[in-house]
Amino acid sequence: MGSKITIIGAGSVGATIAYTLSGENIASEIVMIDINKEKVQGEVMDIEQGTCFRDPISIVCGDYEDAKDSDIVIITSGIARKPGQTRIELTQTNVNILKSITPEIVKAAPNAIYIIVSNPVDIMTYVFTKISGLPERQIIGSGTILDTARLKFALSDHFGVAQKNIHAYVFGEHGDSSFIPWSGAYISGVSVDEFYELMKARGKDIEAVDKEAMLTYVQKSGGKIIANKGATFYAVSRSVCQICARVAASSDSIATVSSMMHGEYGIEDVCLSTLTILGPNGIQGKLPMRMKKEEIEKLKASADTLKSVIAQIEW
Incomplete structure (x- = not known):
């Protein structure tokens, strides 16, 4: 039995993580959440149509409540870095996005291990650690x-x-x-x-x-x-x-x-x-x-x- 993994953010990184996981034996259930529902639905359809080549896996477009009982939550939400832009310049915008996400997802999945991927990842990991109220052992930044x-x-x-x-x-x-x-x-x-x-x-x-x-x-x-x-x-x-x-x-x-x-x-x-x-x-x-x-x-x-x-x- 694989893990239930929720991915927040269906941009290039979030969608590619979902696709990569769909070819591994790590997850038996993947929930994708993004403000752009049509984008998520398209990603889910594209990914799940290739899953006949592996053991059964559930991939769904969901909302925060669908993250209940997740073993792992991966946060990729944020504005992507533009050419010539440093990760640090992203900070305030992506911190604001994280602050809006955190209460919703933590309420739904308080026992999950959280993997923070959004950049600048060290700052985002720090902010999530401070505002989530979760034990530090549950919070992993993708880091280096x-x-x-x-x-x-x-x-x-x-x-x-x-x-x-x-x-x-x-x-x-x-x-x-x-x-x-x-x-x-x-x-x-x-x-x-x-x-x-x-x-x-x-x-x-x-x-x-x-x-x-x-x-x-x-x-x-x-x-x-x-x-x-x-x-x-x-x-x-x-x-x-x-x-x-x-x-x-x-x-x-x-x-x-x-x-x-x-x-x-x-x-x-x-x-x-x-x-x-x-x-x-x-x-x-x-x-x-x-x-x-x-x-x-x-x-x-x-x-x-x-x-x-x-x-x-x-x-």
Whole structure:
């Protein structure tokens, strides 16, 4: 028996999440909610017509009350980022949308695990945490799970090694103040720098990783995709479905998702991404990773960047 998953927002990201989930064995029931009913009805019809190739699944266009007994609620509502626009510039508009949604959905599904995807995701996760009244373990921001996926792809492409062998992460804001803690970047138990030396010694034609260029690739990929095709939705949808799978699993796992900080690395009262333990009971805490002093300072700087935006929000 799969999970009941409600998706709020039927834009490109919400619809693609629904489509991706329809091909997985995570959900047995999907409820899609959006102010634009015709759009939802069209998305539901398009998606459900391809479900004959899998075990039975229910996909419906619903209202907030239809979210009752949801195991997971995914919030994607908000204005999409325009070419050249930063995530931070979206803040007030999308915060206002979230404030209108929150009481309705929390009333309908008070026990669900909530996955916040709307941008700027760290701010939205913080606001939802503050206004929802839900236990913090039930609130997961998609955070830098997508940034981490981009990093793993880039390292895999650079070294010609399978992504599943790469353990490297992006910490901080899902945005321009993010950073890569290279002290915790490994390829099958070998540091990235050591792996380069080992492959070089074996005669592989390979260059050392340009770490600044790698970070730029991670940070600017979204903007490049938006400039080229107008929106990003495939990779983020796969990332969100991965969070759903981990929440629906029988045991905990580790992911770079955004949640409230309570003194970890000397940071409090802000949501950002570090290694986080999550599973069927939601967030179970942070996994402290040994970092260099300068890396911790970068994490603190990212937190300060987010706090400066939070301070400007009209609640």
